[in-house]
Amino acid sequence: MFLFVIIIGFGGFAAWWMLYWVNPQEIVSRAFENLAATKSVKTARVSVYWDARHASGQGYVFQKWLSYAGSLDVADPTAPKAQGVIGISSDPAGEDFQTADAILLGDRAYIRLRDDASEEIRTWFRDAERAKAIRGVPVEEEEDEAASWYAFSLAPLLKKGGLDGWLASGSGADVREALTAAGIGTWAIAGPSKMSRIDDRQTLTVTLRPSADAVNAGLIGVIHAWRKRSPSGVEFDWASRSSIAAANGEWSAIIDVSSRTVREIQGTWPLLSEEGKIVGHATAAFVFDGVGASVKVAEPTPYVDLTSAIVERGPSTFTPSSARATSTSEGAAEEADMAE
Numbered sequence: 001m002f003l004f005v006i007i008i009g010f011g012g013f014a015a016w017w018m019l020y021w022v023n024p025q026e027i028v029s030r031a032f033e034n035l036a037a038t039k040s041v042k043t044a045r046v047s048v049y050w051d052a053r054h055a056s057g058q059g060y061v062f063q064k065w066l067s068y069a070g071s072l073d074v075a076d077p078t079a080p081k082a083q084g085v086i087g088i089s090s091d092p093a094g095e096d097f098q099t100a101d102a103i104l105l106g107d108r109a110y111i112r113l114r115d116d117a118s119e120e121i122r123t124w125f126r127d128a129e130r131a132k133a134i135r136g137v138p139v140e141e142e143e144d145e146a147a148s149w150y151a152f153s154l155a156p157l158l159k160k161g162g163l164d165g166w167l168a169s170g171s172g173a174d175v176r177e178a179l180t181a182a183g184i185g186t187w188a189i190a191g192p193s194k195m196s197r198i199d200d201r202q203t204l205t206v207t208l209r210p211s212a213d214a215v216n217a218g219l220i221g222v223i224h225a226w227r228k229r230s231p232s233g234v235e236f237d238w239a240s241r242s243s244i245a246a247a248n249g250e251w252s253a254i255i256d257v258s259s260r261t262v263r264e265i266q267g268t269w270p271l272l273s274e275e276g277k278i279v280g281h282a283t284a285a286f287v288f289d290g291v292g293a294s295v296k297v298a299e300p301t302p303y304v305d306l307t308s309a310i311v312e313r314g315p316s317t318f319t320p321s322s323a324r325a326t327s328t329s330e331g332a333a334e335e336a337d338m339a340e
Contacts, residue, residue: 022257024193027204028183029336030260031253034291036184039075042290044068044084050282051094060280065089070132073295076172078226079106081297087324103300110300112149123304127236132309148278156311165235170228178225183216187211188251201256203263211317216243241272261291278288 030146047066070084080103089097098117103110113122129150158166168175192318193206221230231239249269256263271280 002287022195022204024190024204024206025258027257028188028190028206028208028253029256031255032187033185034260036179036182037292039073040295041072041288042071042293042295042315043288044070045287045289046284048278048284050280052271052280062090062092064279065092065094068102070102071141071295071297073297076106077175078168078170078172079297081105083297084324086111093202102299103146105297105299107153107154109154110149110154111301128306128309129304131305131312132306149300151305151307152310153305153307156307160311165227168226170225173226174225177221182190182221183214184218187213187218195257198254198263199302202258203226204255204257206253206255208253208267210243210246210249210251212243212247215246219243237274241274241276243270244276245269261289264288 001228005242009082010261037098040078040244046068047065048067049062049137051060051062053059054061065088067087070082073081082102085099085103086102087099089095091097096118098121100117101114112124113130155167167186188208191207191209196203196205216239219242220231220236223235223239246269250266251265251267251269253262253266254264257263264285266283266285268281268283270278271282273279
């Protein structure tokens with residue numbers, strides 16, 4: 001009888017093991033592989049903010065808080081499509097947070113200011129619109145300024161800002177193949193984790209420890225496909241610093257266990273100078289809902305194309321100088337590094 005009870009007990013344990021036990025590392029690896037293969041997201045919420053070392057060398061100064069909430073279509077990574085709301089703030093509490101409707105269609109972007117846009121930004125757009133009209137290009141009058149869509153061709157603006165690295169030379173198919181081959185499933189080792197239920201779904205909340213070597217190798221492969229050539233010395237250095245910074249950050253993820261789908265990723269990591277010194281910190285959160293859902297992005301009408309006006313007279317970024325936070329030279333350099 002006792003032996004029979006033991007057998008039944010072991011059988012029950014084996015059944016539980018087969019049905020309910022999960023391997024956090026397998027879940028993390030598969031979820032990140034699925035994320036790399038993702039071509040669309042119904043709703044993505046992205047929040048990024050960072051600081052930079054003060055000019056005195058003592059402490060850090062808050063720089064920017066950027067956000068996006070909306071749909072994503074990355075079937076062609078070199079010509080992404082998106083439609084949603086973007087936000088920017090120079091205040092860590094978000095007291096001056098300003099937003100705009102935004103649409104991205106491959107090589108063109110469209111922006112419509114919302115009611116919370118500052119007068120400085122409104123003035124900047126009005127001046128750019130006026131400059132276009134002065135050159136003899138008619139600009140249609142809008143009854144409601146806030147309802148005006150402004151269009152920009154990205155290539156000339158990125159070149160003006162010295163951000164040519166954002167322009168892909170390789171094909172979308174090559175870049176997607178590189179993403180698949182980047183081995184993203186090996187980029188992070190699963191740490192402490194816990195199971196819970198969110199929205200009636202079984203989820204795994206897990207800390208992550210990125211592998212600098214794996215991240216570096218993956219980034220090099222993607223850069224090679226993106227640029228359609230071997231990475232330059234500067235690009236090798238950027239990949240190396242980025243992977244080291246990632247490995248020294250604090251990361252966590254929430255993963256849907258059944259579908260092996262990433263629901264949320266959060267991380268805080270140091271920003272490194274070319275000498276490897278910490279010159280700031282960045283924090284980001286990515287929340288995904290409706291991965292793989294059908295996404296449609298359409299061009300808005302009517303709109304005013306301000307590309308030529310901005311190239312001729314505008315600043316190197318979309319943000320007016322009067323609205324930008326004062327930053328140290330190191331901080332400005334790091335912002336450029338992040339954008340490359």
